Amino acid sequence: MEDVKLFGLWASPFTQRVIWALKLKGVSYEYIGEDLGNKSSLLLQYNPVYKKVPVLVHNGKAISESMVILEYIDETWPQIPLLPQDVYLRSVVRFWSKFIDQKTVDMMRFFRYDGELQEKAMKETLETLKVIETESQVGENNFIGGNTIGLGDLALGWVAHTLVAMGDVIGVNFITPHAFPNIHSWMTNFLQIPIIKNSLPPHELTLEYFTQKRKMFLAMGKQEVVDHHHHHHH
Template sequence: MAEVKLHGFWSSPFSHRVIWALKIKGVNYEYIEEDLSNKSELLLKYNPVYKKIPVLVHGGEPIAESLVILEYIEETWPNNPLLPIDPYDKAIARFWIQFGVDKGPIFSDFFRSTGGEEQEKTTKELLEALKIIEEQALGDKKFFGGNAINLVDISYGMIAYWFKIMEEVIEVNVLEPNTLPRLCQWAQNFMEVPVIKENIPERYKVLAYLRHIRQKLLLEHLNK
């Protein structure tokens, strides 16, 4: 069997997307932790375009970008499928995965905003996007995949864990039961799935790391 390696970073939700999929599929792999301030020659060789993690290396061949990697994993190891069999249902799943990609910058803007009108604007935009996800993609289902998680759930996994820590760091709450009850319940259900719960970074470490990044952003803003 061809060797599988994953170059990642301990706190990255994008790395953990790949880890979850590999675990669900039962794929044995070697994990290689990258220092993002001093990227390895292998990482730069395997992903010369973006120079980012995660990178999956299968039989010596690299695949970059987490959602591309997830599709590759799904096609290479078809056991425990993470996408529907029906072509229409599969297309709908991919639509919502792409919606998450398109709205990704809003999460970054939310974390980087420094208060005032900017904070209000990004919070409003984020709440609108999350409401669409709750009402149109999730609906009354336990998971986006129905009774079991699929690639849509995995692609939105950041919301269930990392986003709640982001909210604590910037002291603004968006994902709340009174405004997004079904999405909050989904986040709780998602975090109770054993393969997810057993493969996330320790909360206090992520909190400290995000606080450090937030402090740097605020200092940069003050020095402008």
């Protein structure tokens, strides 16, 4: 009997990658939603280094870091492989998975700010999207590195979902056919996969979540500005 538990946060792009992989592989699992304001002692025990979701616990053994978890899932349940057979193509997919994973947090920075800071962070987000658009050959096949969904697509998946919701909240449409034709056509393919489509949280719920989050960030930002001024003048 397999015992698979996933500690996650439903709105987290990093958690969603793991959910998508488990569902694509057809692995049953128990989902444990974490309250990030009050993390469970189990989460802290399972991920002492980062103290972050997602954590996958398979037969009592814990694995952290979404991309490490995806490689573990792919090796443990080899059906519907997430990496190509060809060794060189595997390295291409790993390169882009790593690139996207490393940029994910920075690409969401614009959402924390308004005004000049937002504009500056947004410029960086657009620059990163441009690199993905022009260098990753995302438009050459249906998916990154081939015609079936894999590691790179699961890494980039948040752009088709979380980034869209964040854009909706602040009134920006990032992935248009005009601005990013390759990413746009990839996004269409990605969202057409039944398992992806059916496991995305409802758009209204996501929108509500990020609307609240945005209010919180802006309130925090104003607080930081005040703190900064105090710090400067004392």
